[in-house]
Amino acid sequence: MLEIEIDGKKLTVPQGSTVMDAAHSVGTYIPHFCYHKKLSIAANCRMCLVEVEKAPKPLPACATPVTDGMKVHTHSDMAKKAQAGVMEFLLINHPLDCPICDQGGECQLQDLAVGYGNSSSRYQEEKRSVVGKDMGPLVSAEEMSRCIHCTRCVRFTEEIGGFQEIGMANRSEFSEIMPYLGKTVNSEISGNVIDLCPVGALTSKPFRYSTRAWELSRRKSVSPHDGLGSNLVVQVKSNEVMRVLPLENEAINECWIADRDRFSYEGLNSAERLQKPMIKFDGKWHETDWETALAYVVKGLNGVSADHGKDAIGFLTSPHSTTEELYLAQKLARAFGVNNIDYRLRRSDFSADAAQQGAQWLGSSIAELTAAKSILVVGSTQRKEQPLLASHLRQAVKKGSALNVIHVAGDTLLTAVNAKLIVSPLALVNALAQVLKAVVEIKSAQTAVDLAAVVVGAEAQAIAASLTGAESAAIVLGNVAQHHPAFAQLLKLAQEISALTGARFGLLAEAANSTGAELVGALPHRAAFGAAATAGLNAAAMIAAPRKAYFLLNTEVEFDSYNPQAAVAAMKQAATVIALTAYKGAGLLDYADVLLPIAPFSETAGSFVNMEGKLQSFNGVVRPLGETRPAWKVLRVLGNMLGLTGFEQNSAEEVRAELLAKGSIESAFNNALGDVAINAAVTTGLVRIGEVPLYQADAICRRAQSLQQTADATAPVARAHSSLLARLNVAAGKEGLLRQGSGELKVLVEADDSLPADTVRLATAHPLTVGLGGMFDSIELTQG
Amino acid sequence: MLSAQSLAAIDREVAKYPADQKRSAVMGALRIALVERREAGKTPEERCLNTEVIEFVANYLQIPPVAAYEVATFYNMYDMKPVGQYKITVCTNLPCALSGGVNAAEYISKKLGIAIGETSADGKYTLLEGECMGACGDAPVLLVNNHKMCSFMTPEAIDKKLAELN
Ligand code: SF4
Ligand code: FES
Ligand code: FES
Numbered sequence: 018m019l020e021i022e023i024d025g026k027k028l029t030v031p032q033g034s035t036v037m038d039a040a041h042s043v044g045t046y047i048p049h050f051c052y053h054k055k056l057s058i059a060a061n062c063r064m065c066l067v068e069v070e071k072a073p074k075p076l077p078a079c080a081t082p083v084t085d086g087m088k089v090h091t092h093s094d095m096a097k098k099a100q101a102g103v104m105e106f107l108l109i110n111h112p113l114d115c116p117i118c119d120q121g122g123e124c125q126l127q128d129l130a131v132g133y134g135n136s137s138s139r140y141q142e143e144k145r146s147v148v149g150k151d152m153g154p155l156v157s158a159e160e161m162s163r164c165i166h167c168t169r170c171v172r173f174t175e176e177i178g179g180f181q182e183i184g185m186a187n188r189s190e191f192s193e194i195m196p197y198l199g200k201t202v203n204s205e206i207s208g209n210v211i212d213l214c215p216v217g218a219l220t221s222k223p224f225r226y227s228t229r230a231w232e233l234s235r236r237k238s239v240s241p242h243d244g245l246g247s248n249l250v251v252q253v254k255s256n257e258v259m260r261v262l263p264l265e266n267e268a269i270n271e272c273w274i275a276d277r278d279r280f281s282y283e284g285l286n287s288a289e290r291l292q293k294p295m296i297k298f299d300g301k302w303h304e305t306d307w308e309t310a311l312a313y314v315v316k317g318l319n320g321v322s323a324d325h326g327k328d329a330i331g332f333l334t335s336p337h338s339t340t341e342e343l344y345l346a347q348k349l350a351r352a353f354g355v356n357n358i359d360y361r362l363r364r365s366d367f368s369a370d371a372a373q374q375g376a377q378w379l380g381s382s383i384a385e386l387t388a389a390k391s392i393l394v395v396g397s398t399q400r401k402e403q404p405l406l407a408s409h410l411r412q413a414v415k416k417g418s419a420l421n422v423i424h425v426a427g428d429t430l431l432t433a434v435n436a437k438l439i440v441s442p443l444a445l446v447n448a449l450a451q452v453l454k455a456v457v458e459i460k461s462a463q464t465a466v467d468l469a470a471v472v473v474g475a476e477a478q479a480i481a482a483s484l485t486g487a488e489s490a491a492i493v494l495g496n497v498a499q500h501h502p503a504f505a506q507l508l509k510l511a512q513e514i515s516a517l518t519g520a521r522f523g524l525l526a527e528a529a530n531s532t533g534a535e536l537v538g539a540l541p542h543r544a545a546f547g548a549a550a551t552a553g554l555n556a557a558a559m560i561a562a563p564r565k566a567y568f569l570l571n572t573e574v575e576f577d578s579y580n581p582q583a584a585v586a587a588m589k590q591a592a593t594v595i596a597l598t599a600y601k602g603a604g605l606l607d608y609a610d611v612l613l614p615i616a617p618f619s620e621t622a623g624s625f626v627n628m629e630g631k632l633q634s635f636n637g638v639v640r641p642l643g644e645t646r647p648a649w650k651v652l653r654v655l656g657n658m659l660g661l662t663g664f665e666q667n668s669a670e671e672v673r674a675e676l677l678a679k680g681s682i683e684s685a686f687n688n689a690l691g692d693v694a695i696n697a698a699v700t701t702g703l704v705r706i707g708e709v710p711l712y713q714a715d716a717i718c719r720r721a722q723s724l725q726q727t728a729d730a731t732a733p734v735a736r737a738h739s740s741l742l743a744r745l746n747v748a749a750g751k752e753g754l755l756r757q758g759s760g761e762l763k764v765l766v767e768a769d770d771s772l773p774a775d776t777v778r779l780a781t782a783h784p785l786t787v788g789l790g791g792m793f794d795s796i797e798l799t800q801g
Numbered sequence: 802m803l804s805a806q807s808l809a810a811i812d813r814e815v816a817k818y819p820a821d822q823k824r825s826a827v828m829g830a831l832r833i834a835l836v837e838r839r840e841a842g843k844t845p846e847e848r849c850l851n852t853e854v855i856e857f858v859a860n861y862l863q864i865p866p867v868a869a870y871e872v873a874t875f876y877n878m879y880d881m882k883p884v885g886q887y888k889i890t891v892c893t894n895l896p897c898a899l900s901g902g903v904n905a906a907e908y909i910s911k912k913l914g915i916a917i918g919e920t921s922a923d924g925k926y927t928l929l930e931g932e933c934m935g936a937c938g939d940a941p942v943l944l945v946n947n948h949k950m951c952s953f954m955t956p957e958a959i960d961k962k963l964a965e966l967n
Binding site: 182183186196197199200 | 852864865866868871874877
């Protein structure tokens with residue numbers, strides 16, 4: 018520890034601290050632009066000059082290491098003069114166009130100029146001007162004359178984003194910040210540069226010129242998209258969400274959010290929002306009032322149950338719904354006598370349901386995951402599933418963790434990977450079994466799994482060595498693994514490896530509330546906190562054996578199902594489809610009979626349980642749009658109208674309290690499975706890799722216009738290894754014909770030699786591909 | 802995009818640094834790319850670096866294109882603008898200026914009929930001003946094509962040099 022004095026205050030700081038760190042630890046503010054606690058030190062803005070006794074000239078606090086006995090003055094005449102001088106220099110070329118600048122009112126340069134600058138400048142000469150740059154649909158770089166060259170944006174893309182997409186070209190007074198000529202900034206977390214930019218050079222394209230920062234009220238919320246559970250500040254004006262910013266939470270999202278968290282709010286204000294209940298009769302949609310619509314729903318449910326029995330009804334829910342909504346939905350279904358309820362619409366393997374012993378989760382905290390010295394990620398298109406978690410893992414690698422990957426596609430993770438096994442979905446179980454076998458050999462241990470026929474490859478050996486050699490290890494299964502037709506085997510294998518290596522194992526929760534849905538028992542085989550339930554049909558079974566009536570909570574089955582073709586067919590054959598939804602999507606308008614407008618996360622109180630099992634509650638930030646109502650209220654009213662007991666809750670908080678009284682969250686999680694038979698043999702055949710595109714994951718982001726213009730939202734193309742294309746006689750760069758079940762589609766085919774042989778990669782959950790079948794099922798490809 | 806020789810030369814640069822720090826070779830690699838283009842290029846446009854070449858070099862070194870672009874635009878010896886077959890850079894910094902550096906530049910300018918910063922219509926010469934080349938004692942000095950330093954460039958010496966280049 019070093020002793021130091023800042024402005025007369027004595028303190029001790031650890032070796033290696035900078036003067037800036039030391040000042041922050043005692044709450045002394047030193048003005049700065051280029052310094053950022055999460056980025057490397059650049060020391061190029063010079064705003065943080067302070068006086069250090071015995072130093073002949075002012076020193077930059079952000080880059081000056083503390084030495085023992087150092088005496089620092091941040092407000093002495095020397096420091097103040099230096100700061101004012103730097104400010105005068107910074108403003109020489111700054112246009113001072115604050116009245117028309119979007120950053121006005123929340124600009125660090127503005128604030129510091131007032132606080133530390135002079136009231137006028139001596140500079141009379143011409144200012145330089147810099148032409149605007151095109152960084153894509155999210156980040157505006159229109160007014161680059163405002164840039165003060167702090168390089169925060171550059172360092173962010175390189176250090177946090179993993180790939181330097183922005184650079185500073187030229188030299189001295191010709192320096193310009195730009196993306197590579199002709200390219201846009203395509204990082205999934207690019208929006209953070211807007212927050213980082215201390216001036217108005219980089220601003221939010223969707224938000225620009227819509228309102229002034231001081232007209233907004235700030236409300237806390239939680240991201241409704243991926244399972245990370247990023248904390249948000251939602252900014253609101255006149256009952257409309259205008260902007261979303263990160264709320265710092267070191268344990269979850271640090272000070273960042275992904276672009277999906279930041280820009281999807283545009284979907285909240287979409288013209289497709291359903292504002293009034295609607296009923297379809299004679300093939301036409303009619304707006305109606307709540308009373309009529311609810312009576313219609315009750316009549317429908319009672320009618321089907323009287324004619325066909327309760328088992329003819331299926332409840333399909335969404336892991337993007339709040340804990341309270343999911344709890345009430347399963348309660349409503351079960352109280353009414355319907356056991357067919359599920360939230361796992363994109364899963365295809367339910368064989369472990371009976372073997373499940375607790376709610377499934379990450380298996381550790383996010384911090385424990387990223388602190389593990391060896392991490393194995395199985396079946397995850399990381400950057401497109403949980404973009405920010407992918408960035409956390411990147412930081413973990415920088416801190417010395419070994420990242421190992423077993424996946425179906427060799428996408429770059431923008432980080433160093435220790436060992437990587439890229440195989441066809443049909444060989445995924447085999448790949449993980451190879452690792453288990455190698456671990457068994459290294460540990461000279463035993464396993465009950467029959468691995469006799471498994472041949473361990475070099476990469477699997479390297480993964481096993483990494484897992485066994487590290488002092489802490491973690492194995493996590495991503496979305497692809499969870500959607501995979503052999504999910505249960507993958508989880509079981511992870512469990513076996515964990516038993517031998519001490520690694521933690523679990524799931525990277527797909528959606529904001531997948532873990533919550535597990536907890537509340539929106540499942541056919543478990544009720545809240547694992548309470549016994551009369552077994553019903555799972556999501557796939559409800560589609561495979563179509564029901565007479567479907568009750569859809571917050572889901573568009575054509576985008577949310579493992580097999581959209583079958584799901585839509587099941588909806589169409591049903592006597593009635595009741596949909597609680599925030600949007601009147603084309604699919605719902607086609608197959609539903611009644612639409613009840615429910616509030617998205619921004620318009621209701623509720624809570625999400627993130628992948629690490631943390632329940633985060635939030636309040637609505639705006640009033641429900643039109644006649645929209647929070648889904649928990651709708652479910653409660655339906656409970657009453659159906660004559661069921663236990664639906665008297667007066668608030669979301671009461672629903673939550675009722676749920677939480679049923680058990681303890683901490684002890685509810687358990688990823689261990691009972692018996693699951695492992696078949697590690699590799700079958701052959703052409704199979705689809707059908708991932709969910711980043712901005713098609715949920716109903717809100719599907720309708721966020723700016724996100725829909727990004728590179729990640731371009732129309733799906735079919736990708737396959739060039740050797741496969743040659744064998745099938747299909748030309749790359751031309752349209753090919755893809756067929757799954759009764760659906761076929763003409764789509765551009767491209768060669769991609771990073772894919773395993775015998776796979777066709779074609780995104781699901783997109784309007785273009787909804788006619789096709791299962792995400793990881795067999796597929797046919799011809800020139801057509 | 803680059804010849805096998807150039808790639809071999811770049812590989813030699815890369816070999817000078819630890820395997821995980823290929824980026825260190827970016828300056829050498831850009832220099833090699835530029836020399837190849839200057840020697841093979843037929844027009845001023847073909848003799849300088851452009852975004853495709855820089856991106857190629859960046860990909861070859863497995864660094865982001867913009868990182869290579871930063872380097873290429875920072876140092877003025879990397880020609881980013883069309884350049885003549887002979888790029889003549891005359892030092893006009895103070896010590897040289899005191900010993901006839903500016904005069905030398907003006908002499909060349911008159912003789913070639915191009916202003917400083919221009920390229921002759923036939924694409925043969927480009928005349929540029931340069932900063933101190935660390936050879937002030939030999940003033941006036943000039944550089945031909947970045948690599949050839951010429952000292953004591955009196956008008957006679959310049960005449961001789963230009964005749965040689967012709
Ligand atoms: S654009 Fe903004 S963040 Fe980037 S260097 Fe300029 S001032 Fe800094
Ligand atoms: S904050 Fe220290 S030099 Fe920029
Ligand atoms: S000033 Fe010309 S070489 Fe030094």
